Amino acid sequence: MKLKRILSAVAAAALCVSLAACGSSASSSSAATSEAAAPTAAPEATASPETAAQGLRVAGLKGPTTMGLVNLMDSEAGADYTFTMYGAADEIVPLLVKGELDAAAIPANLAATLYQKTEGAVEVACVNTLGVLYIVENGETVQSVADLQGQTIVTTGKGTTPEYVLRYVLSENGLDPDTDVTIEYCSEATEALSQVQAGAATIAMLPQPFVTSALSQVEGLRVALDMNEEWQKVAGSQLVTGVLVVRKDAVEADPEGFAAFMDGYAASVEAANSDLEGTAALCESYGIVAKAALAQKALPQCNIVFETGAEMKTDLVNYFDVLFAADPASVGGALPGDDFYYGA
Incomplete structure (x- = not known):
């Protein structure tokens, strides 16, 4: 019954996270992207069952919050992880709550809501997208x-x-x-x-x-x-759109492995901001954006970052304060505690 209550509450909160999965074409929604197809495994980045048992299971949304991940997904190191793309945040929520996913690139306020509804079982590892x-x-x-x-x-x-x-x-x-x-x-x-x-x-x-x-x-x-x-x-701080949230038990099970994942993620974001053409092609290949040409034009304005530690915490705390003042339910009914901020 407790799990059902968690899923019900968080599914409602997912309605508040439309921004991060912005549409990738003129026919798509500005909310969660209108693609409602089944989740898509990222080509060549999905590990074998043996490897997946050791590596992180990572979910991404089709849109800006996952654009910074594609270079890691396509790298040799990416074979150590299982990446799956989804069309809407509410597809990811139950899998993360039940422990069937370890980490996910999702809207920031959904991460705060998940923290409340899982009684602190998740934490935010980095800000991956600023205002879009x-x-x-x-x-x-x-x-x-x-x-x-x-x-x-x-x-x-x-x-x-x-x-x-x-x-x-x-x-x-x-x-x-x-x-x-x-x-x-x-x-x-x-x-x-x-x-x-x-x-x-x-x-x-x-x-x-x-x-x-x-x-x-x-x-x-x-x-x-x-x-x-x-x-x-x-x-006086950055406007945050997307973050990477991770289950604490996944980090605790292999802290060095998670640190290696974060290093790979940081390099992937750097490549996303320096190699626009290559990153855009990967965005199309992995189904994150419909067309490479659109992705290449949009990437410089998508504010893809890899923000951690104290800077991450400052930006998120200010952002959550504004959302909480507007509607406490938008961040799960309460502001996250200090243990929500990985490495901060």
């Missing part, structure tokens, strides 16, 4: 947050992280989100974009890599504001 939200405009009116006063913004994610981020940035810039701007919520990014295409709206808040796709579809559309930069100005 952007304000786009078909026009030249918006040059700063102040210019959003009196404007209508179409976006997705009502009651979830995108709404909390937008409202916080507006409020900290002296704008009342309820009276100074009009925020219209759509079910997915394609709906928001269609309003801009039709001329019904000129301003939208969208995630990467959907933004890159949208810029190629709407003549005159431009990035007006980078919400990661705007968050940093008012919060």
